[in-house]
Each structure stands twice: as C-alpha cells, then as structure tokens.
Amino acid sequence: MSDSPRLRVAGLRAGYGDSTVIRDLNLDVGAGEVAVVVGPNGHGKTTLLRAISGLLKPTGGQVELDGTDVVGQSAERISGLGLVHVPQGDGLFPEMTVEENLLMGAFGGGAWRSRRTELAKIYDRFPVVAARAHQRARTLSGGERRLVGLGRALMRTSQIMLIDEPSLGLAPVAIDTVYEAIGDLKSGGATIVLVEENFTHVGQIADSVHVLETGTIVASGSYAELSVDPTIVQTYLGSV
Amino acid sequence: MSLSDIVGILVTTVILGSIYGLVAIGMTLIYGTLRILDMSQGSMVMVGSFIGWGILVVAGWNPIIAIVLAFVATFGLGTLTQLVSVQPLMKRMNSIDFEMVTFITTFAVAMILSNVALEVLGPQQRNVTPVISGGINVYHGVNLPYQSLTMAIVSVVMMAGLGIFLARTRWGMAIRAVAQDLDAARLMGVPVSKLYPLTMGLASALAGVAGVFLGGLYFAYPSAGDLPLLEALIVVIFGGLGSLPGTVYAAYAIGLIQAIAEVIVGETWSLPILYGVILLVLIFRPYGLLGKPSEARL
Amino acid sequence: MSERPSKFATAFPDMTAGRWAISGVLIVIAALVPVVVSNEYAMTVLVTTLILLVLNISWNFVLGIAGVWNFGQLAIYALGGYGAGILMLHTSLSPWLALLAGGVVGAVAAILLAFPTLRLYGIYTSLLTFAFAEVIQYVILNDGSGLTGGSFGLPIVRGLFGTASIASANRSYYWTVLAVVVLATLAVAAVSRSSLGIALRGLRDAPAYAAARGVSPLKFRLIAFALSGFLAGIAGALYVSFNQSIDPGVMGLTPMSIDVTMLVIGGMGTITGPIIGTALLAIVQTALVSHPGAELTILGVFLLVVVVFVPGGIVGLVSRYRKRISTWVAEDDSGGDPAENDDDVQPEGSTEQSVA
Numbered sequence: 001m002s003d004s005p006r007l008r009v010a011g012l013r014a015g016y017g018d019s020t021v022i023r024d025l026n027l028d029v030g031a032g033e034v035a036v037v038v039g040p041n042g043h044g045k046t047t048l049l050r051a052i053s054g055l056l057k058p059t060g061g062q063v064e065l066d067g068t069d070v071v072g073q074s075a076e077r078i079s080g081l082g083l084v085h086v087p088q089g090d091g092l093f094p095e096m097t098v099e100e101n102l103l104m105g106a107f108g109g110g111a112w113r114s115r116r117t118e119l120a121k122i123y124d125r126f127p128v129v130a131a132r133a134h135q136r137a138r139t140l141s142g143g144e145r146r147l148v149g150l151g152r153a154l155m156r157t158s159q160i161m162l163i164d165e166p167s168l169g170l171a172p173v174a175i176d177t178v179y180e181a182i183g184d185l186k187s188g189g190a191t192i193v194l195v196e197e198n199f200t201h202v203g204q205i206a207d208s209v210h211v212l213e214t215g216t217i218v219a220s221g222s223y224a225e226l227s228v229d230p231t232i233v234q235t236y237l238g239s240v
Numbered sequence: 241m242s243l244s245d246i247v248g249i250l251v252t253t254v255i256l257g258s259i260y261g262l263v264a265i266g267m268t269l270i271y272g273t274l275r276i277l278d279m280s281q282g283s284m285v286m287v288g289s290f291i292g293w294g295i296l297v298v299a300g301w302n303p304i305i306a307i308v309l310a311f312v313a314t315f316g317l318g319t320l321t322q323l324v325s326v327q328p329l330m331k332r333m334n335s336i337d338f339e340m341v342t343f344i345t346t347f348a349v350a351m352i353l354s355n356v357a358l359e360v361l362g363p364q365q366r367n368v369t370p371v372i373s374g375g376i377n378v379y380h381g382v383n384l385p386y387q388s389l390t391m392a393i394v395s396v397v398m399m400a401g402l403g404i405f406l407a408r409t410r411w412g413m414a415i416r417a418v419a420q421d422l423d424a425a426r427l428m429g430v431p432v433s434k435l436y437p438l439t440m441g442l443a444s445a446l447a448g449v450a451g452v453f454l455g456g457l458y459f460a461y462p463s464a465g466d467l468p469l470l471e472a473l474i475v476v477i478f479g480g481l482g483s484l485p486g487t488v489y490a491a492y493a494i495g496l497i498q499a500i501a502e503v504i505v506g507e508t509w510s511l512p513i514l515y516g517v518i519l520l521v522l523i524f525r526p527y528g529l530l531g532k533p534s535e536a537r538l
Numbered sequence: 539m540s541e542r543p544s545k546f547a548t549a550f551p552d553m554t555a556g557r558w559a560i561s562g563v564l565i566v567i568a569a570l571v572p573v574v575v576s577n578e579y580a581m582t583v584l585v586t587t588l589i590l591l592v593l594n595i596s597w598n599f600v601l602g603i604a605g606v607w608n609f610g611q612l613a614i615y616a617l618g619g620y621g622a623g624i625l626m627l628h629t630s631l632s633p634w635l636a637l638l639a640g641g642v643v644g645a646v647a648a649i650l651l652a653f654p655t656l657r658l659y660g661i662y663t664s665l666l667t668f669a670f671a672e673v674i675q676y677v678i679l680n681d682g683s684g685l686t687g688g689s690f691g692l693p694i695v696r697g698l699f700g701t702a703s704i705a706s707a708n709r710s711y712y713w714t715v716l717a718v719v720v721l722a723t724l725a726v727a728a729v730s731r732s733s734l735g736i737a738l739r740g741l742r743d744a745p746a747y748a749a750a751r752g753v754s755p756l757k758f759r760l761i762a763f764a765l766s767g768f769l770a771g772i773a774g775a776l777y778v779s780f781n782q783s784i785d786p787g788v789m790g791l792t793p794m795s796i797d798v799t800m801l802v803i804g805g806m807g808t809i810t811g812p813i814i815g816t817a818l819l820a821i822v823q824t825a826l827v828s829h830p831g832a833e834l835t836i837l838g839v840f841l842l843v844v845v846v847f848v849p850g851g852i853v854g855l856v857s858r859y860r861k862r863i864s865t866w867v868a869e870d871d872s873g874g875d876p877a878e879n880d881d882d883v884q885p886e887g888s889t890e891q892s893v894a
Contacts, residue, residue: 055423079429091424093417104417108429112410152428277661328846339661340607344802345845351795351838359831462831466791470672477665508680515673519654522666526657 004067006031006191007052007160011061014051020059021047023215029160029193029208034186036202036223037195038236039212045195046088048212049162052193053085054078065159080108082159088168090149094138098129098148101137105155115155122151126181143174150181161185163194167201175201198236199227211236247379249499255388257495258395262450263468264475264487265399266443272419272482273439275333276342280321282469283353284314284444288451289368289460290357296369296456303371303452307394310448318444321349322437330436350465358462368455391453398446399488406484415439419482478518480528490528568716572709581708587820588715589776594800594812595722596769600648602807603730604762605742607660610651610667611770612789612797613674618644618771619788620678623692623778624685633698637775644771645764652763656756675789691785698779711780718776719813722769727809729765738762795834796823799841805853814852 009027013020021044029035039045050056052063054075063071070078079085092101102122106115123130126147132140137148146166153161166182167175179201185192186205196202199209202223209226211219219232226232263285270278288310295306325345332338375385406412417425418435426432447468454468471494479490497517501510521528553561575581597611622640625631631639651670655663678686687693698714699707729735737758740748749755778784787793796819804815819837826833848855 053427055426074431074433075423075426076429076431079427085427087424087427091421091427093420093424095420096413096416100413100416104413104425104428104430107410107414107417277665325842325846340664341845341849343607343661343664344798345842347795347798348838348841348845350791351841352835354791355831355834355838357831359829359835463791466672470669473665474669477662477669481661508682511676512673515669518666518669522658522662523654526659526662528662 004064005029006033006066007193008062008064008067009048009052010064012048012051012058012063013060014047014056014058016047016056021215022051022058025061025212025216027193027210027217029191031191032189033207034190034192034194034205035208035210036199036206037193037210037212037217038198038202039195040235041197043213044215045197045212046164047215049085049087049164049193049195053083053162055085055087076108082109082157083162084153084156084158084160085162086149086153086164086166088164090145092137092140092145092148092152095136097134097136098140099133101148102129102152102155105152109156109158111156118155122154125154125184126151141174142170143177146170146174146178147181150178150185154185158190160191160193163192165196166194167196179205199223203227244380244382245503248382249496249503251378251382251384252499252502253492253496255392255495256498257492258392258399259450259454260471260475260494261399261488261491262395263447264472264479264491265402265484266446267472267476268479268482268484268487269402269415269443270440271476272484273415274322274326274342274436275339276326276346277339277481278321278440278443279343279347279469280318280325280349280353281444281447281472282465283350284318284447284465285451285454285468286354286357286460286462286465287314287317288448289455289458289464290361290366290451291448292371292452292455293366293368293460296371297366306371306452307449310452311445314448314451315441315445317353317441317448319437319441321346321444322440325349326440327433327436350469354462354465361462363462365459365461366455368452368460370456371453387453387456391457394449394453398449402442402446403484411435411438474514474518477528478521480525483528486528565716565720569713572712578704578708581705581712583820583824585708585711585715585780587816588712588719589773589780590797590800590820591719591813591816592715592722592773592776593770594797594816595719595726596766596773597797598801598806598808598812599726599729599769600762600766602801602811603726603735603742604738604759604766605807606652606655606759606762607664608651608655608667608763608766609664609794610671610674611766612794613671614644614647614651614767615770615774615777616674616678616784616786616789617647617774618767619774619778619784620686620692621771622775623695623784626695626779627692633696633700633779637698637772637779640775640778641768641772644774645768648763648767648770649760651767652760656759671789671794675786678786678789687785689786691787692778692783695778695782695784697782711776715776715780718772723809723813725765725769730809734758734761792834795841796837799837801851802841803844803851805851808851808853811851811853818852 005028007027007029009025012025013023015021025048027035027037037045037048047056051058054070054073054077058071061071062069065078065081065083068081070081093104096104099119102119103115106112106118111118123133128144129147129151132144137145140148163182166178170178182192182194183205194202202209206223209221209223210217211226211232219226219229263281267278267281270276291310291313292306295301295309296303325348326342329338329341329345332341370385370387372386372390375383378384406416414425414430414435417428418430418432422432450468451464455464458464475490475494476487478494479486494514497514498510501513505513571584572581575584593611593615600606600608600611618640621643622636625636625639626633651667655666658666679689681688697707699710702710737748737753740751740753741755741758745755774784777788800815800819801812802815803818804813805811822836823833826836844851850858
C-alpha cells in the first residue's frame, strides 16, 4: 500500500455517449506532488477530472486512490474517500451565501463536526471571503468566486485535490491571488492535480507537467525539462 | 362591505393561505430539487385524512398521535413513491420529456393510492372529529373555530420549521445544494440517491399532516386529495415553480383572492374567479410571480 | 382521375400497398362486428369504446404529436358534448348538425385555452390546462341555472337516430362512430406527415430552433388545438347523442387517468398507439367492471410499469422489435438501411432538422 502513488490513472477511457474523449490515459501522482496537466481546449482536460472524481463514469481503465480502485463508484462515494474536486466555473451554489457554500464543503468526509473551526481558518486566510460571508454566491466577482471555491475545498482534509483551470476568466490580478493561494496549499503539503490551458502561471508550483492532446498524455516531465522543449514551449508557453 | 366582512376576509385568508401553503410547499420543494411535479401530493392529503379518521374516530386517541402518525406514514409513503416512480427514471433526468414522464408516473401513483383506498375503505365520506372543538368570536359575527386556528398555527409552524431546516441544517442545506448545482453537490459528498427519496418523503409528510386537519374540515374519502391537489397546483403556478418564498406569498394571495370572491360573488364562483386571476398572472408573467425559467432554485 | 391516388399516396409516404391492404381488411372486419354481435350490452360497450377512441385520437394529436402538455382535453370533450346536447334538447336543429356544432364548440374552447398556454413552458402548460379542466367541471357541477343540469347532467337528449329500435340504433351508432374513427385517424396521420406536422414536431422537440427558423408557435399551436378540439368536441357530441345524456362525471381525474393510461400504453405520439391502447384497456376494464377500485389500481400499475420499462408504449416496443428483426434480415441480405420509413415512432428527444 505504502508504495502506491496517491493517485494512479491507468489506461483510462471516458467520454459522452458514443464519443470517446479520453483514451488510454496514464497518470501517476505521488503524495505531496503538484501535477499540472496542460492541453488545448476540447482535448479532454475537464473530462479527465470528471472521470477521476466520478462525475462521469469511465468506460474503461483504472483510477486508484491510495491503491484502491474507484472506477464505477459514484462521485459522492469517491468524495468520501478524500478526493476534492474544484470544478470548472467553481461549482458554487448560486443562491446560497458564501458561508453556506463553505459549510457545504464540510458536508462529507467526517468534517461536519469541525466546520466552525475550519470556517474560522478560511476567513483568516482569505479576508476577502470573510467580508462577503453573508452575500449570495451569485453576487460575487469572478476572483471572489474562485477563492470561495478553493476555500470550500479546504473545509475538510483531503487526500488529493483536483482543480480545473483556476485562471479561467479571471483578470491578471485575480489570477495572481488565486495562484498565491494554491502555492500556500502546496507548501502545506497538499497533493494536487491542476489543469490549465498553458504553462503561463504554473511555473512556481508544478512538480510535474503533463501535456494532454486528443485525449491522452503525449509528454510528461518536470517543469524544467518541458519548459526547454521547443515544440511545447511554442504551443503552451506562448509569449511568456 | 362592512367591517365584519373585512375581518371575515382576513380570517379566511389566514386560514386558507396557511393550509394551501402547507400542501403546496411540498410540491415546490420536490420541483426545486428533482424537477418533477409530484401529482401524488393530493393522495398524501387523502392518506393523512384517513389516518386522522382512524386515530381520532375509530381508535379515539389523542390528535397529537394522529399528526405524528400521519407525518411518519406519509413520509414513508412519499419515500416509497420516489423509489418506485421517479428513481428508475433519474437517468433520463436531462431528457426533454423527463418532466412529462414523471408527471405521468406520479399521477399513476396517485391513481393507485386513491383506488386502493376506494377498494379497501369504500367510497363513503367519513367524518373526522375536529382535532379541537369550539371557537372564538373574533368580531361581530365572525367566528374563528379553534380547529381552523390550530390548523393555521400548525401550518405556519411547519412551514417555518421547513425554512429553518433548509437554511440551517446539514441535510437541509444539502437539499438546496442539490437543487442549485447537482454535480457540485455530489462533489461535496451529498448522497443524491438517498437525498431524493428523503426529500419526497418530507414533502409528502407535510401534505399528510395537512390531511389530518383538512379531514376535520371536510371529510376523509378516497378522492379527498383531488381538490387540495388542484389548489396546490394553482398556488405553485401562481408563485412560480421551485420558489419557496413565492409559494408562501402565493398561498396567502390565493387565500385572499378566494376570501374576497366568496364575500362578493359567493363560494360557488370563487374558484372560477381565482382561475381568471391565474390566467392574467400567467399571461404577464409566464413563470409565475417569483419563478425563473430554469435557473437555480430553492 | 389519375391524379387523385398519387396525391393520396404522397399524403401517407410510409403507407405501402401492403399496409393499405391490411388497414382496409381491419376496417372491413371492424365494420362487420355488429353483424356477428347480437348482445346489446356488448354493442353498448363497443360504441362507448369507439367514442373514447375518437377522444383519445384527438388528445394524442395535441399531447403526443404537437407535444403541448394539454391536460384539459376532457373538458373540451365535455364542452362539445354539452354544446351538442343543449342544442339537441332545446332546438329543432338536425342532430347531425348538432354533432358538427359540438365539434365547433370544442374547437373554439380549445383555441381559447391555447392562447394563455402560448408563452408557457411545458410543465406550466399542464398545470394551467389541468386547472382549466377542473374549473369547467366545478362550474358545471355547481351550475344552478338549469342549463347543464348540474351534477345530474342533461336530461334525455334526442339521439341521432330518433325513433329507431335500440338494436338498430346501436348498430347505426357503431358504424357512424367507426367512420369517425377512420376519418380522424386518416386526418391525424395526414397532418402529422404534412409540413404542419413537421412544424409541430419541431416546436415540440427543439422550440428555440424551430422559432429561429420562423415556425410560429402562435399559428401552429392554434391550428393544433383547433383540430384536436374539433375532434374532441365531435367525440363529446357522439357521447351525448349515444347516451342521450351527459353529466360532469365524463370529466375529472378518474376518466382522465384512464385516457392517459390508454395513450401511454398504446404509444403516445404515434398514429396507431391510441387505437391499440384504447382497445387493450377497454378489454381490461370490461373484465374488471365489477371492481372499480381494483380496475383503476391495476391500470395505475400498468401505467407505471409501461412508463418506466417500456418507453414508447406497445407501438414503440413492436417497432423496436421489428427493427431488430429487419436489421438482422438486412445484415444477411446486403447490409442496407432497413430502419428507414419503418415506423411511426418518434425516438426520444429527437430533433427535427427539417423544419419547413
């Protein structure tokens, strides 16, 4: 058990209806590692995360959390095993207040008892969120929403976090704040799988980088290795 | 219109509004969470009436027992209804005909329940002893029976209780979360396949308790749920499906319209007048007073 | 002369010569039934079932083919019946004209009901129309003016065949209603294959797309309601003249439950579904006639089971099964596309691309 990675994805296949989006995808993420998956839109980044967290039932392959195969289990079950998924667009409950959204983060995983202390920690960490505590989530700005989404993920101790495009749709200043928060998580020892469209913001935090094209991983390595590969640099580092 | 008419209208509004609210709020809760219009809610009222009759008249026990038992029994029945008539269809939830299909299956459950009652208990209208007898004279000639007063109080308490449950408790928040973003709720670990039956059970239990009181006002008989179902439908259209505050406002608004119509044109024509008002509302606001096309609810 | 058959054939593109022949034979057999059946009770049941079939065909058109969740059809049926009945009772109008008048009353009522539903979204339409039906029943039940007779219904109304003996009147009614059934089925089939039918299905399956292509919900829904209301009104008028009375019991939850069950079990939105569902459930009902509670309980269970396990009803089941067989046969032959034009079932959630 101790030598199995925190997350192991092997031969994963998933899609919608008759169309297969993810095919033969392999990915190992060790404890405390931040794995960044980059790839163009429409090539399966979100689908990969949905298949891991159980929102989408994979049609083949394995997803192991600490050596336990979870393929075919429901999202709520997998969540109970310590997987936290911050979905694309945050997945906040729009008509609930910020505080209620955060409390929902403590619904499962035995975190409900300690919800008050965790809530206080989140408010300490993100004063912006504390200031909005009793506002409905739909009234927040994009950056605030993202922070609430991250805060909600922190309401319970997790084995692994999946974060879907944290920079999506945010102003540069807000992106910096969000990545600062993710950097804090990394220093705290969190295991994270993060997907982004490009490398622009992940240089500081990525332990390993994986390029996802047409549903499968086409290149893997450390950020240092891949950031000198000319084809990858051209595609995913762009002007930076 | 004399002062006593006005007092009478206010009293009727409070009573009718409270009871409409209690039956309709369950439909709203179910629609908000599961996106289905539960046509079996009227049958839950009927079952509640018969439980009231069984406990109060046949067994001669305390009304509290009748209320508790009606709550428990219709909770179970509602849960079962969900498991039988809705759960097998949940995989079609995003298809265009989901609402239609579940409308029909819950309607089938209503058919089964009222006809089992007909076969087992017969078509007779059974008198249900009022939970509490007597009344007070509110104003010259305006009498407020304790039964109605109790009913209004119990309804308001239960609606408030539901509100607190949804706003403050872990499972109540989970129901709202599921209504607003199903996938996100599942990622929080909300066990949706358990939550759906429990939600329908809870809504049914409210209708069942309403039935105990309605049985005391009218009778217990196999189609005793038809009129409450119709009234609840009118309330939820008026308030906007899936909006809890909308439902409560609509329940009292409908109560008021009906009370005024009863004074002016008599009881017979109050329902058609109500219908006319609903028509007007829908022509100008196609999603009811506070309803939204298909956004987050509850 | 030579032009007529071809026009007729283009109205029913999926009707092969074989299908026409089978339909013709079935109609002839149905027409010969009164010659064989001499029991008047049986004749009454048959005529009543056929009248119900006319109503179900009309409802299937608006509910299944046009996809408008109209649950007020029984009220329209009743209004047609009351309209025709009141004319037969109080005027010397020919009963045949009163029959047509019933249809007109139904069409007008349906159009009036259609207006408020135009802007409504599915489930609100069902609520509104259901409430409409309940209110119509409530008004008639509580009518103190004597026009409708309240809960007792209209007293003896002249029938279509005035002085004929019961036996010969029953047979005449049978053939009359059968003719209406055949005409109604042909009309609905022709309309649902026409550009009107395509527009209606477009509005049903992809309302935004259809509207963007210029299909006017106002125009087409009104036409659908009018046509379906006319048929329902005729059915009501047939009911009142055959039974020589009508009462508010023709409306309400119980008859509606039975009709919905017939449509769903047969296959809603198909041409033959109402016929199969009505016939099948009429048999079940007749077998259980002395146990009204048990009858509806069983129908309720049927309804539940069919909706959950047999989407598309019996017609859907049969056409899936046939498709499987013909696919299998075709694979042996050539591997062509065998499913083409083979059924009149609309697959679930299908989107019409060919909106005119």
